[in-house]
Amino acid sequence: MAEGSPRIMKRLVPMWIAIIAGFVMLLSAFFPITESLGETVGEIFNVVAAIAFVLGAGSLAKVNLAKISRRDQGWGYAAITLICFAITLVVGLGKIGVPQSTQFPLLGWSGEKDAEGSIFGWIYEFALVPITSTMFALLAFYVASAAFRAFRAKNLEAILLLSTAFIVLLGRTFAGVVLTGWLPDWASGLRLENLSVYIMQVFNTAGNRAIIIGIALGVTATSLRILLGVDRSWMGSGD
Amino acid sequence: MSKFITILEGLDRRWIFLAMAISVAGPILYIGITGKTLPETPTPTARAVYKEIEALSPGTPVLLSFDFDPASGGELTPMATSLVHQCAARGLRMVFIALWPLGPQLIDETIKRVILADYPNLKEGVDYVNLGFQSGNESVMKVMLTDFAKAFPITKNGVAVGDVVALKGIQRVDNFPLLITISAGYPGAKEWIQYVISSSGGKIKMVTGCTGVQTPGLYPYYPVQLNGLLGAIKGAAEYESLVNSSLAPKDSSAAVPAKYLEAQRRMGPQLGAHLLMIALIILGNIAFFAQRNSKVRATS
Amino acid sequence: MKPSKTWVIVVAVIVVLVGIRMTIGQGMARAYVERIDQSVEVKANDTHGASTEKWTEWHPVAPKKFEAAQKADPSQTKFAFSWANTIGLWLAAFFTLAIFSFLYRDNPGYRLAEAVIIGVSAAYWGVIGFWDTLVPKLFGALTPNLVHDQVLPSLPAPTNGQVVAMCFALALGLMLLMRLAPKGGWISLWPIAFIIGVTAGLKIVSHVESDLVAQSIATFKPLVQPIVSSESAQSGWMLWPTIWASFANILLVIGVLCCLTYFFFSVEHKGVAGRAARVGIMYLMITFGAAFGFTVMGRVALLAARIEFLFDDWLWLIDPAGKRIVEVASAIGSMLC
Numbered sequence: 001m002a003e004g005s006p007r008i009m010k011r012l013v014p015m016w017i018a019i020i021a022g023f024v025m026l027l028s029a030f031f032p033i034t035e036s037l038g039e040t041v042g043e044i045f046n047v048v049a050a051i052a053f054v055l056g057a058g059s060l061a062k063v064n065l066a067k068i069s070r071r072d073q074g075w076g077y078a079a080i081t082l083i084c085f086a087i088t089l090v091v092g093l094g095k096i097g098v099p100q101s102t103q104f105p106l107l108g109w110s111g112e113k114d115a116e117g118s119i120f121g122w123i124y125e126f127a128l129v130p131i132t133s134t135m136f137a138l139l140a141f142y143v144a145s146a147a148f149r150a151f152r153a154k155n156l157e158a159i160l161l162l163s164t165a166f167i168v169l170l171g172r173t174f175a176g177v178v179l180t181g182w183l184p185d186w187a188s189g190l191r192l193e194n195l196s197v198y199i200m201q202v203f204n205t206a207g208n209r210a211i212i213i214g215i216a217l218g219v220t221a222t223s224l225r226i227l228l229g230v231d232r233s234w235m236g237s238g239d
Numbered sequence: 240m241s242k243f244i245t246i247l248e249g250l251d252r253r254w255i256f257l258a259m260a261i262s263v264a265g266p267i268l269y270i271g272i273t274g275k276t277l278p279e280t281p282t283p284t285a286r287a288v289y290k291e292i293e294a295l296s297p298g299t300p301v302l303l304s305f306d307f308d309p310a311s312g313g314e315l316t317p318m319a320t321s322l323v324h325q326c327a328a329r330g331l332r333m334v335f336i337a338l339w340p341l342g343p344q345l346i347d348e349t350i351k352r353v354i355l356a357d358y359p360n361l362k363e364g365v366d367y368v369n370l371g372f373q374s375g376n377e378s379v380m381k382v383m384l385t386d387f388a389k390a391f392p393i394t395k396n397g398v399a400v401g402d403v404v405a406l407k408g409i410q411r412v413d414n415f416p417l418l419i420t421i422s423a424g425y426p427g428a429k430e431w432i433q434y435v436i437s438s439s440g441g442k443i444k445m446v447t448g449c450t451g452v453q454t455p456g457l458y459p460y461y462p463v464q465l466n467g468l469l470g471a472i473k474g475a476a477e478y479e480s481l482v483n484s485s486l487a488p489k490d491s492s493a494a495v496p497a498k499y500l501e502a503q504r505r506m507g508p509q510l511g512a513h514l515l516m517i518a519l520i521i522l523g524n525i526a527f528f529a530q531r532n533s534k535v536r537a538t539s
Numbered sequence: 540m541k542p543s544k545t546w547v548i549v550v551a552v553i554v555v556l557v558g559i560r561m562t563i564g565q566g567m568a569r570a571y572v573e574r575i576d577q578s579v580e581v582k583a584n585d586t587h588g589a590s591t592e593k594w595t596e597w598h599p600v601a602p603k604k605f606e607a608a609q610k611a612d613p614s615q616t617k618f619a620f621s622w623a624n625t626i627g628l629w630l631a632a633f634f635t636l637a638i639f640s641f642l643y644r645d646n647p648g649y650r651l652a653e654a655v656i657i658g659v660s661a662a663y664w665g666v667i668g669f670w671d672t673l674v675p676k677l678f679g680a681l682t683p684n685l686v687h688d689q690v691l692p693s694l695p696a697p698t699n700g701q702v703v704a705m706c707f708a709l710a711l712g713l714m715l716l717m718r719l720a721p722k723g724g725w726i727s728l729w730p731i732a733f734i735i736g737v738t739a740g741l742k743i744v745s746h747v748e749s750d751l752v753a754q755s756i757a758t759f760k761p762l763v764q765p766i767v768s769s770e771s772a773q774s775g776w777m778l779w780p781t782i783w784a785s786f787a788n789i790l791l792v793i794g795v796l797c798c799l800t801y802f803f804f805s806v807e808h809k810g811v812a813g814r815a816a817r818v819g820i821m822y823l824m825i826t827f828g829a830a831f832g833f834t835v836m837g838r839v840a841l842l843a844a845r846i847e848f849l850f851d852d853w854l855w856l857i858d859p860a861g862k863r864i865v866e867v868a869s870a871i872g873s874m875l876c
Contacts, residue, residue, distance in 0.1 A: 009726075014729055014731070017732040020736065021732075021737045022739045023740060029744040038381070039381075039385055042378045042381045042382040042737070044705075044708040046390075046676070047676055047677050049375045050374040051668070052715060053374065053664045053669075055718060055719070057662055059719060060658070060661040064658075077651070077654040078654070080651065080654040086658075092666030093669060101397055102577060103398055105579040105581060109689050114343075116599070124663070126624075126631045127631070127659050129312075130845075130848070131659075132308065133310050133312060134635045135656070136311070137638075137639075138639070141256045141260075144256070144519055147523070148519040149523060150523075151520045152527050157824045160821055160825055160828065161827055164825045164832070165828040165831045168833065169517055170513065172471075172833075173277075173510040175510055177278075177280075196832075197282050200470075201458065202787050202791050204829045206794025207826030208458060209757070210794075210819070213750065215746075216746040216749075216750035216754075219742050220743055220746055220751070226735060227736070235732075263846055267846050267847055274859065340671075341667075373672055374672045375672075378741065392676065392694065393675050393693070393694060433749040434741070437745065437748045438748065450837045451834055451837025452833065455830045459754060463756075464749065464753055497860040505840055505847075508842075508846075512842075513836075513839070
């Protein structure tokens with residue numbers, strides 16, 4: 001292969017793929033004649049995204065196999081990971097324990113992979129759901145600990161932040177009703193639950209709107225740079 | 240006092256964890272045993288969700304997108320239950336999709352919990368259909384804009400969408416007058432607004448139920464691009480109380496089934512935890528300022 | 540006290556408490572299933588004659604249905620105790636407690652649960668990607684007869700355009716998988732370039748249309764917002780609602796402009812710009828305070844759901860959904876109400 005070929009294959013061709021694919025999606029939003037081309041590119045993208053799931057699975061297998069073969073620290077857990085991975089893959093791809101579909105009862109593969117009684121469904125209900133849910137539930141504890149250690153009313157900005165947090169924390173629960181529900185109708189705007197709504201609809205909206213507009217400008221600029229071939233950092237360092 | 244400050248300064252975070260666990264577990268036990276829940280007053284955004292669904296006539300197709308997984312189920316499952324409850328009671332044609340891989344199972348669970356249990360007269364494929372999951376995130380939304388069947392060619396149980404009565408008249412996503420999305424992150428409510436609502440020229444309205452983390456970021460879209468918003472478990476509880484009071488039979492004193500009170504039950508532990516958070520912040524600041532003052536006194 | 544002794548004591552306490560719970564009232568953590576006999580009439584066609592396909596499925600059911608059926612007829616076989624689901628329930632409780640144990644200290648139980656979820660979730664996503672997208676779209680276009688005969692009989696035949704598109708998709712997908720290969724992994728840059736290009740093209744239009752233009756338009760609010768009485772249009776503006784609504788709009792417009800000024804870093808924040816940026820910071824602090832409040836709400840709801848699982852499905856201490864008769868809780872409940 002000629003000397004310049006690696007550079008063409010590794011730098012120029014990917015750049016032009018990104019530019020062409022991007023412009024097809026961009027133009028399909030403006031020219032109806034390119035709409036079906038945009039649909040087709042979108043369909044290809046969706047299938048490639050699904051294959052990326054397979055890549056993720058394969059990558060996990062590769063990393064853990066390497067850990068086991070090198071007997072790295074904690075390789076036992078890598079073995080457990082691989083065993084669970086293999087079992088889930090086999091029962092899922094093989095639809096083991098899945099009854100046939102009532103729509104197509106003659107086809108053994110027609111049933112839904114997570115049907116009642118399937119091993120895949122069992123793994124979902126008794127392994128995936130409890131572990132992922134509990135991992136997210138841990139965050140409640142860390143938020144409490146962080147609030148105790150880090151939230152200091154050192155200056156005006158911090159006091160504003162903390163006051164708003166207090167109003168929202170109280171106003172979005174029954175505590176707000178108990179504390180300020182006695183205020184007369186003409187002062188109902190000062191009730192904590194109404195105050196929290198006002199904060200969300202005015203101050204929070206203003207702040208987040210500015211953030212949204214700023215992000216939109218940034219994303220547009222970055223996307224344009226990619227589509228014009230100016231930004232090639234996504235390719236990584238290359239020769 | 241100084242001993243108290245010293246204890247606060249050196250407090251092991253595991254005591255804070257224990258306090259959080261007790262502040263949540265205590266109310267759960269109490270509410271679970273007594274069945275008492277706290278009253279809810281719906282806010283404008285929750286009322287807007289209710290009104291948008293109520294404004295549709297029976298038989299109108301609605302698209303329900305379950306863009307969450309069981310990890311966010313604590314906040315979003317009660318919303319899903321009440322949203323499907325109102326849609327089923329209204330007689331709307333429900334088309335379920337998911338842009339998160341674990342969404343279809345959550346759809347099945349909600350269908351079983353609400354439709355199969357309380358609306359057995361609704362027929363799958365006619366009154367409702369589960370189209371399952373498709374990978375691609377916003378690219379799926381882009382394809383749906385022009386060709387819905389291309390994005391979701393088959394239902395979850397393998398029937399081609401062209402043969403499904405519930406999808407009659409649906410060629411593009413904006414053939415649905417209303418999109419209901421239950422969203423935990425990316426892709427979710429924000430992407431629906433960016434890729435579908437903004438491009439549809441007002442043909443399709445959208446209401447969303449989302450996690451607490453997402454809620455502040457969605458307020459700027461309300462009410463122009465987003466017609467209703469259920470924010471966090473509070474939004475779910477408000478909406479639940481709205482739906483329950485509107486669907487309760489007026490001549491019966493029968494209790495509301497517990498599955499339609501899930502969010503309201505969770506407001507009890509919310510109260511406990513929020514009060515604990517405020518107490519922790521105040522205590523942390525007391526310790527901080529006491530320590531700072533003693534240092535200033537020591538140096539002067 | 541050494542850490543290992545602490546764990547022994549904690550586990551022993553949990554085992555004792557669980558043992559006590561199992562002996563009180565109806566016990567705890569049992570799952571039951573209901574037998575569903577499926578029977579489907581299959582019409583005759585070219586390949587097979589008419590037939591009736593029968594099979595049995597077992598679906599989860601509330602314990603009280605089993606209790607009621609057993610009471611009515613102790614020899615009934617429609618409802619049964621499910622070993623698989625009961626073991627699953629105990630496993631789910633074990634995993635929940637194992638993850639929570641990390642709050643005290645890192646330990647083998649947590650590591651085990653972590654290892655399990657890493658393996659399970661990676662494979663789970665792979666299986667979902669395969670059956671939900673690859674089979675109907677990729678294999679449905681490239682091997683339509685196989686998919687039609689074995690899995691999805693009602694899948695429509697692909698068009699030529701779909702076949703060509705899926706050939707491209709397959710080629711890009713195989714290039715992506717080359718990332719795992721020891722040599723030639725550089726070719727995965729081509730499908731990555733495709734993904735990046737498509738995403739960039741999609742995001743430009745969406746972000747400009749939805750987040751830049753629409754949000755800017757939404758900021759153009761009337762600074763005097765008349766609120767007319769809903770009872771009679773002739774009664775004119777309502778004074779205080781009009782003042783409050785107008786004030787809200789003014790605050791919103793000022794807020795957006797000041798926050799945008801703060802984010803404009805290429806102009807020095809001095810003078811008018813400096814004061815506007817300072818106001819913007821105040822707005823942002825209120826925004827972040829609100830975000831913190833909502834984040835706390837979200838996290839606590841997730842914790843509440845897991846504790847509900849432990850108290851309801853595992854320990855049978857509470858029964859809000861009325862799935863079983865809980866003697867312990869009902870006795871306590873009658874004392875509290």
